[in-house]
Amino acid sequence: MQTNNKTSDDAQRLSPSAYLAKALPIVQKANAISLRYFRKGFTQEEKGPGDVVTQADKEIERFLIEQLGVLFPGTGFLGEEYGAQGSQDLVWVMDPIDGTANFSRGLEFYCTSVALVEKGVPIVGMVINPVTGECFSAAKGCGANLNDMPIRVSDATLRKSMVVDGLGLSLPQQRERLARIGRIAAETWQVRILGAIALEMAYIAAGRLDIRACSNQKPWDVAAGAVLVQEAGGKATDFAGSDWRMGAEGIVASNGTAHDTLLGLIHRKE
Template sequence: MTGDDLSLAVRVAEEAGAILLEHWSARARLAVTRKRSGDFVSDADREAERHLRAALAAARPEDGWLGEETGATEGNGRRWIVDPLDGTTNFLRGIGHWCVSIALEEAGALTLGVLHDPLKGETFAARHGHGATLNARSIGVSTTHAMSDALFGTGIPFGGMAHIDDHAADIARLMPHCAGVRRMGAAALDLAYVAAGRLDGFWERRLQPWDIAAGLVLLREAGARVEGWTSVETPERTGTVVTATPGLFEAFAGTLRATGDAPARPG
């Protein structure tokens, strides 16, 4: 990793955020298409991704790329993993929980993550071995130890997703033991909230790399425990995230995993 990769990622994320804010104020006029039931893409997503791709390519022309809207290109062992607008449905409905997500992968390992929330003026950033920050101030996971005090986040499947019943069963097992579960509609930003101690944990099945890459770096640097559906899996490999503050992880994961059902990798 070059020394200014993090500042580059922060800068271009904030530039993309400014583009999204312009569209936010005129979102009723956006052209929107549906990728599948409940999964939308708009001109705001596309324009923000075009800017991110062009800016990162100009600064790091030999690096690879993986973007939600424009797919993958090969590089030199480094790859930027980008979601230009995580929480598109929230954005289109005027719900203020969405962000720009940028991660850097080097030799197959995630080394950098930036999540920028333009509406709140919050930029979460982390680099491997250097901790996690919010607007340049250090952050860490919560100190909650009792499940009865814990607030968790998740993403609820929609449309024709095959794991809707599995997730409903997760919630039914978890709810009697905790203070609440939030489904806010932007997995990347939810992971940042765990890193900042706003949520005590999060789980979701079958996410895509751009949904979680930046958040995983934040979580690990902020002190969260992060696994896949089983303790020997990683979210990078399976797309499924189970994460919580260390004092809660065993109870939280044990409750979720009580069925023993392991979800498949997303298609």
């Protein structure tokens, strides 16, 4: 797939809010593609053990690259299906369908996730669930919104927090995550496994969930969610407690009320 070969220095830099305003209609159009496949059916293939990709994943990512490339010449792309293209200084990081397993089985908890990342730091985030019509968006310094209405993380204490996590695909991942979940669950209220980390982080931004930790995330899984959580008043850090950026080791997203305690639970040895 061909993309514009200009460097990002050739692109006219906009404010994060301006990038969001121009890009959001394109991401919303992409969601119409996934909704069409969700309702009418699709073919799929296995990328690895337990990891599937559908027609919709590939078509949506191609659409986003083509449309955003025309609108923002000089920006690069990093996606789950087609990898890195163009400059990575100012890059659109995308997961065409986050929660593909849910999507492939007709479960409505999935989304399209798109972030704009500048020199490793996410500055724009968009997470949209086509089935519910919920559009979560944020631009650095401008707050977070759900369908144009401001959202805010909850003020739940650690003991009253609702946690979301996942088990992973391999046995070592499952063992590590189960141990972490056990440590966190002992100090919190409820634990859920939902299967779409970008949408889970959007729910933290909206105050529906409170905590999500992941040790082996890909950038397209969490970049948009990190902006949403931070702009909604929460924290999205690496396992060392620094603000999350590309290449970070792990991610911890929370409403912020007991973030340091969470980091301690994650690092604690049994």
